Amino acid sequence: MISKEVVVKTKEVDELIIGAGLTGLIYGITLLEKKKNVALVEGHIYPGGYATSFVRNKRKYRFDCSQHKITGLSENGNLRDVFKRIDLWDKLDFKYFDELFSIHVQGEYYHIPGNITDIEKYLNEKFPNEKEGLDKFFHDINTIGYQNYMFARMLLGEYQLNRDLLPETRQLQKLTAKQYFQSYFNDDRLIEVLSATAMYLGTHANEANAVYFLHYLYTAFGTRSGYVLGTAQSLSNFLLKEFKDRGGYVSLKDTVHGIDLDEQGDIAQVNSKKHSFITKTVTATCSPNNVMNMLPSFKGKEVFENKLQDLEFGWGHFCVYIITDVDPEELGFTQEEYIFVSDEGDLLTPEEKESDVRYDRLSLSVTNYHKMDPECGKTVQLIVLDHKSDWFELEEEDYLLRKEQIQEQIIKRAYKYFPKLEGHIVYKESSTPRTNKKYTNSPGGSAFGYKISPNDNMRFLSKSPVKGLKFAGTWTSGAGYEAAMCQGFMHAKLSLKNMN
Numbered sequence: 001m002i003s004k005e006v007v008v009k010t011k012e013v014d015e016l017i018i019g020a021g022l023t024g025l026i027y028g029i030t031l032l033e034k035k036k037n038v039a040l041v042e043g044h045i046y047p048g049g050y051a052t053s054f055v056r057n058k059r060k061y062r063f064d065c066s067q068h069k070i071t072g073l074s075e076n077g078n079l080r081d082v083f084k085r086i087d088l089w090d091k092l093d094f095k096y097f098d099e100l101f102s103i104h105v106q107g108e109y110y111h112i113p114g115n116i117t118d119i120e121k122y123l124n125e126k127f128p129n130e131k132e133g134l135d136k137f138f139h140d141i142n143t144i145g146y147q148n149y150m151f152a153r154m155l156l157g158e159y160q161l162n163r164d165l166l167p168e169t170r171q172l173q174k175l176t177a178k179q180y181f182q183s184y185f186n187d188d189r190l191i192e193v194l195s196a197t198a199m200y201l202g203t204h205a206n207e208a209n210a211v212y213f214l215h216y217l218y219t220a221f222g223t224r225s226g227y228v229l230g231t232a233q234s235l236s237n238f239l240l241k242e243f244k245d246r247g248g249y250v251s252l253k254d255t256v257h258g259i260d261l262d263e264q265g266d267i268a269q270v271n272s273k274k275h276s277f278i279t280k281t282v283t284a285t286c287s288p289n290n291v292m293n294m295l296p297s298f299k300g301k302e303v304f305e306n307k308l309q310d311l312e313f314g315w316g317h318f319c320v321y322i323i324t325d326v327d328p329e330e331l332g333f334t335q336e337e338y339i340f341v342s343d344e345g346d347l348l349t350p351e352e353k354e355s356d357v358r359y360d361r362l363s364l365s366v367t368n369y370h371k372m373d374p375e376c377g378k379t380v381q382l383i384v385l386d387h388k389s390d391w392f393e394l395e396e397e398d399y400l401l402r403k404e405q406i407q408e409q410i411i412k413r414a415y416k417y418f419p420k421l422e423g424h425i426v427y428k429e430s431s432t433p434r435t436n437k438k439y440t441n442s443p444g445g446s447a448f449g450y451k452i453s454p455n456d457n458m459r460f461l462s463k464s465p466v467k468g469l470k471f472a473g474t475w476t477s478g479a480g481y482e483a484a485m486c487q488g489f490m491h492a493k494l495s496l497k498n499m500n
Contacts, residue, residue, distance in 0.1 A: 006273060006274060008273075008274060009274060010275070010276045010278065011039065011275055011276070011277055012037075012277075012278040012279070013037050013038065013039040013279045014038060015031065015037075015039070015279060015281040015282070016041060016277045016279045016281070016282050016283070017038065017283050017285065018041055018256050018283070018284045018285060018291070019040075019286045019473070020040050020041075020042035020044075020047040020048070020236075020240065020250070021050070021051065021484060022051050022235075022236065022488065023049075023484045023487050023488040023491075024042075024283075025047060025236065025242075025488065026082065026239065026484075026485045026488030027472060027488035027489070027491055028243045028248050029088075029242050029246060030086050030489050030496075032243070032247055032248055033086075035495075035496065036247055038247075038248050039249040039250070040248060040249070041251045041254050041256055041270075041275065042250070042251070043254065043255040043256070043441060044253065044439060044440070045252055045253045046233065046237075046252070047237065047240040047250075047252065048235070049236075049440060050232075050447055051235060051236045052232065052439075053065060053233035056427070057427060060377075061321075061377055061427060062231055062233075062376060062377065064231045064369065064376075064381070065232070065319075065431075065439075066232065068227050068367070069200065069225050069226075069227060069337070069481070070094070070226055070228070070235075070481045071220055071224070071480065071481070071482045073225065076223060077224060077482075078149065078150075078482065079223075079481075079485055085489070091238070091242075092228065092235075093228070093229065094227065095227055095228075095372070095373075097114050097225045097336065098113070099111055099113060099114055099336070100112045100113070100114055100119075100220060100337065101335075101337040101338065102338050103192075103197075103338075103339045103341065104338065104339070105196070105341045106189055106192070110193050112197075114224070114225065115221070115224065116221040116222040120134065120138050123190070126190075127185075127187055129187065130184075130185050130187055133185045133186075134185075136184055137184055141214055144168065144172065145214035145218030145219075146218050147165055147169075148169075148211060148212070149218045149223075152487065152489075153490075155490060156493055169211055172211045172214070173210070173211050173454060173455060175210040175454055176205065176206055176207055176209070177195065177198060177205040177208045178195055178204075178205040179210065180210035180213070180214075181194055181195060196341050196363050197216075197220065199383075200216070200480070201216050201448065201479050201480070202314050202385065202479045203315060203385075203451060204346050204363075206346065206347050207453055208452065209452045209453055209455075209456065212478060216478075216480070227373075230373065230375065230376075231373075232481075251275060254272045255272060255441075256270060256272045257272065258271040258294055258296075259282065259294045259296075265466065266280060266466070266467045267281070267466060267467070267468040267469060280468045281468045282468060282469050284469065284470070284471055284472070285475075286475070287441075287443050287446075287475050288308060288464075288475060290443065292304070292308065295466065301465060303465075304465040311450040311451075311456070312453070313443050313444035313451070314450055314451045315386065315447065315448060316385070316387065316433030316444070316445035316447045317384065317386050317431075317447055318359065318384050318385075318407075318432055319381060319383045320381065320383075320407050320410050320428060321379070321427075321428065321429045322379070322380045322382065322411070322425055323377060323379060324380065324424045325424050325425075325426045326378065327370060327378060328370045328371070328378055329368070329371060331418055331420040331424055332418045332421070333366070333370075333380060333418060334371075336367065336368050336371045337367055337368075338364075338366040338367075340363065340364040340365075340417055342360065342361045344361055346362050346363055348361055358386070359384050359386075359406055359410055362384050363384070364383070364384055364410070364413060365384075366383075366417075367383075369381065386432065386445075387433065388444045388445055391432050391434040391445065392433075392445070403430055403432055407430040411425070433445025433447075447479075449475040449477075449479055450475060452478050470491065470495075472488060473488070
């Protein structure tokens with residue numbers, strides 16, 4: 001069979017966006033307010049990055065690729081503000097969580113309400129001996145967490161920095177979230193309940209930066225969480241349509257493989273599978289490591305790459321997708337989101353972290369998509385954070401065997417909490433960090449960008465080593481749907497301001 005030769009099209013644009021994830025889509029939509037000749041190039045066949053879904057069994061089953069929870073939707077939420085300012089809020093229909101998650105710790109469920117006032121009341125009722133620590137904890141969320149949540153607005157000149165908070169913030173930057181909780185609380189159950197929520201940042205509390213975690217808790221507890229019906233892909237498809245309707249140019253299934261520089265070291269051209277883009281301005285929402293591989297040698301490249309080496313790729317995940325023969329609610333899945341914390345805790349030795357013990361010890365997330373959106377079908381997803389390990393070295397046959405083995409190990413773990421599930425699974429499939437890498441080209445199969453650990457310094461990513469090149473998105477700011485979209489808006493607004 002003769003393969004069809006791809007015709008490379010030359011196109012001149014004012015700016016090229018690499019990556020049609022949520023950051024790239026919102027960045028492009030915002031940029032099109034004034035900058036009209038904008039192109040977006042994406043290697044995958046679908047837009048959205050990790051905010052995508054896939055179908056199986058003749059399109060009978062649809063699965064989300066990531067945990068489908070969006071923060072920042074209340075009146076004080078940054079994402080709601082972004083959607084209003086780019087004329088999208090009234091075009092989207094969000095459904096809201098009355099309960100954020102049910103967390104299972106040491107044999108008991110803790111049902112975390114959907115707003116910060118009720119959460120504070122609930123935790124004080126459950127842990128009356130921890131009132132002093134809880135008062136300080138919620139004060140930190142509403143001060144330090146809030147200030148870090150407003151960082152993008154500060155860069156836009158819309159928030160005044162409270163410098164009185166900086167000394168304490170600097171001290172907390174040195175701690176993990178787990179160490180922070182242990183400094184306030186004595187009850188191990190409370191520490192584990194709060195620590196478990198780190199899963200939604202793609203990390204564990206024993207390695208996450210405490211200030212970053214307070215930022216997340218302000219977001220999750222205080223700005224209302226919701227989702228868009230039809231899985232995250234419906235949101236990504238909507239944003240792509242808006243980008244095109246406003247005049248943006250899109251090329252999907254078009255991988256960038258090189259960026260040419262002129263004699264002065266400035267961007268001259270970007271080469272992809274289908275295009276040669278003539279441009280002086282590029283915004284990359286993919287991994288900075290990948291962008292460095294696209295660039296030729298230039299002065300300062302090695303220094304920048306050495307700084308990248310100091311950053312650690314974040315976790316990927318092992319996800320098991322399940323279809324049941326009856327509504328999951330009949331099998332005990334009465335809530336939308338669960339987190340199950342191992343009785344032994346998630347602090348593993350280096351040897352345990354590399355062994356299959358991690359699939360039994362690291363927290364297990366369970367999402368009942370049927371309760372969120374019955375149109376998704378009788379769908380349940382089981383997720384354990386995972387890392388590169390040996391997934392990338394295995395030959396295809398060994399890889400498939402190992403994937404099935406871990407899939408069954410995680411399903412067996414789910415049976416302990418949902419015994420009625422056994423015998424009611426009619427379809428199952430799983431993904432690994434290797435799957436993440438295949439579809440998103442994310443180094444190490446990371447689903448959450450770089451790890452944000454104590455004392456990590458990612459500020460150098462705000463200034464790229466090449467004129468006209470900019471990094472934006474969760475690789476530079478931390479994980480989350482809201483973070484991705486707000487970063488896109490903030491970078492576009494700063495770009496337009498500089499252009500003016």
